[in-house]
Amino acid sequence: MSTSEGYVLNTLQTPEPIKPLYDAIDRGVTARDELEAELGFDEERLSDGLNGLRQYRMIGKEDYEFHTVEYAFDTGDDDRDFRLTILHNLARECTGPDWGKQSVVLLIYKYMLEHDVQYFENNDTGLYDRIDDWYRSELSYDPQSSQGSITLNDPKFVNWSRQANFLGLVYKTTGREHAVRPTPELIEASVRLAADGDDYLGIREYFEWLQTNLLPVTLQEGTVPAPLARLLFELVRDGTIRLVERGDAGAVGLDDVPRRSGIDTEANTIEVLS
Structure with a gap:
């Protein structure tokens, strides 16, 4: 672990400037002075935003010019x-x-x-x-x-x-x-990305995908942590998914979630509906 690299909890006090900065660099405004003129940011806001983007691995720099890193996903938004x-x-x-x-x-x-x-x-x-x-x-x-x-x-x-x-x-x-509480949009997008076009996705496989790709959270003794279980419940309620029993994999518990239509008692799989 580098001791010289900045620490994003020190660097980035306000994250709102990072998206306009990223977009400007992606449009070809790649020099620091050009970015300052384009966006009207003061020196502190510009420095914080650029450093934050670099520590988030969203931009790189070569020969005094910045360049963007491509998105990892395309969800249409x-x-x-x-x-x-x-x-x-x-x-x-x-x-x-x-x-x-x-x-x-x-x-x-x-x-x-x-x-x-x-x-x-x-x-x-x-x-x-x-x-x-x-x-x-x-x-x-x-x-x-x-x-x-x-x-x-x-x-x-x-x-x-x-x-x-x-x-x-x-x-x-x-x-x-x-x-x-993560946004429902984030969890729905993650389910669709993990399913990769399939109609069914094992809950354990979903958490393995999450851990590798978005959030390092694991099942707790075979149970979905309560905040995420509640979000899955909401997606069931809204008709986006069902939680069903499929195959011979063991059931996965859903912490702090009431039973309802669309959630099988021995659910182990996410069915993507729409």
Whole structure:
């Protein structure tokens, strides 16, 4: 893990500029001074946005000119594909023991999903201290700068909440409070991408795909973590999928989800309906 590379929770305080920056570079505005003139960003906003895009692996630089990295997915929605590609880039580096430095973005989320943190305030010292201790002690993820180990604090956790909101992983409720809930659009898109045109997708196979491509979350003792189980429930309710028993694979549990039509008692497979 590089000590010289920036740390995205320090770099990117406000993620909103990164999409206009990416689009401008993709249009051929590739020099720093041209980007500043094109977008009207001040130096700090421009630097934060460019560094954030580089740490998200969305742009590169060669001979003083920036270039974009192609989207990993094509779902027909440019904004969604931009966010999905950021998650994909982060997920590719979010594997131990050789953790990428920016793995922190997804590891914080992994902790919240797998420990059923439904709501949090972005200045909750106790929570981010537990997360910091968890990924060091259990996963051996220990981000470093030239000054030593990088630990979570209020500013970093605030920046994480803004980035997670932008990426569709959480949403702000009131004040500092946020709900840990990915957007239904993100989960529906991930199901369709994982199914790759097939009508049926094993739930275990879906989570293997998620872990490799978007979110490093795993089944907990054969059970879907509650926040994701609730989203699958909503997709069933809306007529997008069914959760069915198919083949001889064992059933997968759905944490905190009531039974209803469209969810088999021994469900182990996602049926994509529309």
